[in-house]
Amino acid sequence: MNKIKNILAIAFAIILIHSCGSDTSIAVDDFDHEAQALIDNDTLVQFLKNHYYDTSTDAVKALVPGQIALQDDEDNLKSMSITENDIDYTLYYYTAQIGTPSIDKGKPSVMDSVFVKYNGQRIVNTDSISGTFDSNNNIWFKLNGAIRGWAHGFTNFKGGDNITDNGPITFENGGKGVLFIPSGLAYANFGSGNILPNECLLFYIDLYDFVKDTDHDNDGVASIFEDPDGNDDPRNDDTDGDGLINYIDRDDDGDGVLTINEDTNGDGNPANDFNDVNNPTLPDYLNPAIK
Ligand SMILES: [Ca+2]
Ligand SMILES: [Ca+2]
Ligand SMILES: [Ca+2]
Ligand SMILES: [Ca+2]
Structure with missing residues (x-):
């Protein structure tokens, strides 16, 4: 199983990969991301008031009489508050199906690898949608390498059942919906390809499958749990200060013993081995005094 996870962890990620940790980090430029977040939210709310979800075609369309605007569709349109780089964002998502798999693994974490179908479109002003700028079917992504709107958005859906039978890869009963993503959780003030700076995005998504508790470095501790500072973001934890973030560091405390071997029991x-009487709540793999 670990081998499979490792293979999945290196699955490539096309254009969605470059939102964080690059040289052009959001945190270091002088653009007013806080103001843009407010503008984006106004844009998205207006868009959601002007559009509805057509269940017969599974498409977002301009509102017409007799239909319920997305903004008023309380059963299916939800939002989540997300703080990134100290800025508060609201991500909206429409749930066509949460997912009803026969084997229920729950929902992916922001660090898991997902197998998906998607179709991305730009929200142009508040009243129109661009053509597709990117789409794909049957592709693996590492959510921590995708835009943040993806990482958080997919945590609201469940994977499905693989019913492939000598034919094309086929899943059923997976999560299905639409993500409405503020620019700050997408390509921010840089844009990407056909995506303009500060453009909000819409993604139709199908979650076919995911690797529960993806373990990027195969050290026995799932990436989502390699978060010793407890801020729900494993991307900022480097216990031994060696420049390798814990979730990709196979010796997290830098004591020369691989984390996977610091498993006394x-x-x-x-993560459940504590052998330092002077520090009984610190697991050995994060404690360089215990080898
Ligand atoms: Ca953290
Ligand atoms: Ca590690
Ligand atoms: Ca170690
Ligand atoms: Ca153990």
């Missing part, structure tokens, strides 16, 4: 989980 041998249960396959290095």
